[in-house]
Amino acid sequence: EVQLVESGGGLVQPGGSLRLSCAASGFTFSSYEMNWVRQAPGKGLEWVSYISSSGSTIYYADSVKGRFTISRDNAKNSLYLQMNSLRAEDTAVYYCARGNTAMVTGDYWGQGTLVTVSS
């Protein structure tokens, strides 16, 4: 069974940093591209970042470019999102999602982790 479990969310002050993790199991993690998607409270879904299966190709949404860094450790079956210079508008539930060759954002999703940026 495919499982994605996010962790690392919490309350952080504006300008602060946070590192999210996503533990994957039930599939060959190193064969799949991965995405981070976020959802602000009461709002819609927003794609945040993409990483290829090897980690060699990375993309970011303009809203986080220069502040967020996606990475992965295929030996540990884990995906990460380093978030720096956090702003109030980054407050959201962050989901990790498994991509596939059909160019979907996610055929499987984690349950999400809440990041709240507030003083």
Added chain:
Amino acid sequence: QSALTQPPSASGSPGQSVTISCTGTSSDVGGYNYVSWYQQHPGKAPKLMIYEVSKRPSGVPDRFSGSKSGNTASLTVSGLQAEDEADYYCSSYAGSNTRYVFGTGTKVTVL
């Protein structure tokens, strides 16, 4: 990259059909056959319902169908059931740099 445009709400009685539109541009919906649809119940993670415009993942009922014409994609839910009441989001591949764009979301109510 702007969000794809969806109607805020749609509704239908049990057994009826409802169709949700998703309008983009030639840079996303119109440019690629990579439109997907997600169902999201309150407090839950999104679930993939349709990919590559009209394909259904294993386990998704055939009551759900997708199509596309030009820059507009559509999701149709036939034979509405109470459990279909949820938010629905479209998404499109938008090129190598922008990567993905989501729709604004549609709340489907089963009357």
